[in-house]
Amino acid sequence: MRQSMHVLRTHPNRRGLSEITESVRGWVSKQGISQGMLTLFCRHTSASLLIQENAARAVRNDLEKFFDELAPEGANYEHDDEGPDDMPAHLKTALTQVQLNVPVMGGKLMLGTWQGIYLFEHRAHPSPREIVLHLVGE
Amino acid sequence: MRQSMHVLRTHPNRRGLSEITESVRGWVSKQGISQGMLTLFCRHTSASLLIQENAARAVRNDLEKFFDELAPEGANYEHDDEGPDDMPAHLKTALTQVQLNVPVMGGKLMLGTWQGIYLFEHRAHPSPREIVLHLVGE
Amino acid sequence: MRQSMHVLRTHPNRRGLSEITESVRGWVSKQGISQGMLTLFCRHTSASLLIQENAARAVRNDLEKFFDELAPEGANYEHDDEGPDDMPAHLKTALTQVQLNVPVMGGKLMLGTWQGIYLFEHRAHPSPREIVLHLVGE
Numbered sequence: 081m082r083q084s085m086h087v088l089r090t091h092p093n094r095r096g097l098s099e100i101t102e103s104v105r106g107w108v109s110k111q112g113i114s115q116g117m118l119t120l121f122c123r124h125t126s127a128s129l130l131i132q133e134n135a136a137r138a139v140r141n142d143l144e145k146f147f148d149e150l151a152p153e154g155a156n157y158e159h160d161d162e163g164p165d166d167m168p169a170h171l172k173t174a175l176t177q178v179q180l181n182v183p184v185m186g187g188k189l190m191l192g193t194w195q196g197i198y199l200f201e202h203r204a205h206p207s208p209r210e211i212v213l214h215l216v217g218e
Numbered sequence: 219m220r221q222s223m224h225v226l227r228t229h230p231n232r233r234g235l236s237e238i239t240e241s242v243r244g245w246v247s248k249q250g251i252s253q254g255m256l257t258l259f260c261r262h263t264s265a266s267l268l269i270q271e272n273a274a275r276a277v278r279n280d281l282e283k284f285f286d287e288l289a290p291e292g293a294n295y296e297h298d299d300e301g302p303d304d305m306p307a308h309l310k311t312a313l314t315q316v317q318l319n320v321p322v323m324g325g326k327l328m329l330g331t332w333q334g335i336y337l338f339e340h341r342a343h344p345s346p347r348e349i350v351l352h353l354v355g356e
Numbered sequence: 357m358r359q360s361m362h363v364l365r366t367h368p369n370r371r372g373l374s375e376i377t378e379s380v381r382g383w384v385s386k387q388g389i390s391q392g393m394l395t396l397f398c399r400h401t402s403a404s405l406l407i408q409e410n411a412a413r414a415v416r417n418d419l420e421k422f423f424d425e426l427a428p429e430g431a432n433y434e435h436d437d438e439g440p441d442d443m444p445a446h447l448k449t450a451l452t453q454v455q456l457n458v459p460v461m462g463g464k465l466m467l468g469t470w471q472g473i474y475l476f477e478h479r480a481h482p483s484p485r486e487i488v489l490h491l492v493g494e
Contacts, residue, residue, distance in 0.1 A: 081219045081354070081357045083493065085391060085461060115223060117257055117352050119393055119457050123468030125409045131316050133263045133308055138297035142305050143312055146289070151422070159414035167418050170409055174419055178407050178471075179457040181257050181317040183350045185223060190350050192261030195316075212459045212466050214393050216354065216357070216492065217221065219357045219492070253361060255395055255490050269454050271401045271446055276435035280443050281450060283434075284427070319395050319455040321488045323361060328488050330399030333454075354492065355359065 083216040084111040091208045092127075092201040095165075096144045099134065100211070101197045104182075105189055107213055114187045116217015120180045120197070123210045126169035127201045128176040134196030147172045169202035176200055184217060221354040222249040229346045230265075230339040233303075234282045237272065238349070239335045242320075243327055245351055252325045254355015258318045258335070261348045264307035265339045266314040272334030285310045307340030314338055322355060359492040360387040367484045368403075368477040371441075372420045375410065376487070377473045380458075381465055383489055390463045392493015396456045396473070399486045402445035403477045404452040410472030423448045445478035452476055460493060 092098045122129050133139040151171035153164040183190040230236045271277040289309035291302040321328040368374045398405050409415040427447035429440040459466040
């Protein structure tokens with residue numbers, strides 16, 4: 081058993097879901113670990129991680145719209161120092177999550193046919209984001 | 219330290235919460251690992267995993283009703299190719315999660331007294347589902 | 357590779373978010389593991405774990421208020437044996453989560469600058485809570 085760790089840096093150009101499956105898969109394929117567990121960890125409180133449908137773009141549009149309506153801008157938030165998208169970003173992060181696990185078998189991510197890994201950016205003007213990748217296995 | 223992996227196959231006969239604790243516990247007990255970490259991963263985008271109250275059936279009824287109302291059928295979704303339960307299923311999966319961790323100590327799952335592990339099926343006419351189990355420890 | 361496990365016991369004195377980062381960091385720093393993965397697991401169905409903003413108190417107020425409104429007391433729940441805060445507590449737990457992963461590098465938690473680890477207590481009169489900490493690495 082051994083482990084490998086990496087910090088994936090990405091700069092989303094818009095709010096919403098950006099697929100990172102290929103970057104993750106590329107790093108995993110170079111670690112020489114055929115069976116194990118991958119963990120992803122997003123080091124932010126206004127962006128999160130989500131495994132979701134990778135085929136229909138409409139699913140992602142509906143997901144973004146749903147979370148925009150569930151945690152709307154302009155509600156009467158106590159915290160609005162950084163603009164109207166600030167507190168909704170924290171709420172959306174809390175409703176999804178900042179870490180994911182994906183098993184690895186035969187050197188491949190055990191994602192289902194329709195599953196992709198997404199960074200879910202919640203700020204209107206995104207900053208660079210860091211996602212820690214950790215793989216343990218053999 | 220060593221690891222063990224298995225794909226649990228299950229076919230829910232209805233929408234909602236189906237307990238899988240006993241199937242998971244049975245597999246864990248046969249791996250000869252007394253201390254470690256179990257990870258479960260659901261390979262789907264319209265079914266999720268949840269650890270919740272295993273005593274009162276009413277809790278599960280209220281949970282199912284709550285998510286049905288939070289992500290209702292018949293909202294004005296862009297994506298409805300597979301019927302009115304399709305997009306609500308993706309939303310409920312995003313609001314819960316497709317992976318869980320449960321520590322193992324003394325060969326037993328460290329679940330609390332009232333915790334059970336559930337597959338949360340979100341489609342009206344469920345397909346067979348695959349849940350990857352991964353155990354690392356010694 | 358080796359692992360270490362501990363049960364952190366805490367008794368929140370109120371409903372809402374209580375930071376546990378320092379307790380977790382203290383335990384991790386004594387395990388002699390410089391690189392690895394920490395997993396936290398909350399053994400309850402009416403309290404959860406959340407990684408969120410550790411600076412502005414207003415963010416936590418807004419988070420608590422948001423979840424109070426999303427899963428309100430007094431809705432027409434089937435399950436109300438243990439009082440009006442019982443079923444909302446289960447719903448809030450389901451909407452957040454009972455487990456977290458945090459990578460460890462150089463002996464330190466890889467939390468982002470603004471990230472703290474919180475126990476999210478959902479009962480009005482909290483009981484003692486148990487959080488399992490598991491660290492694997494080298």
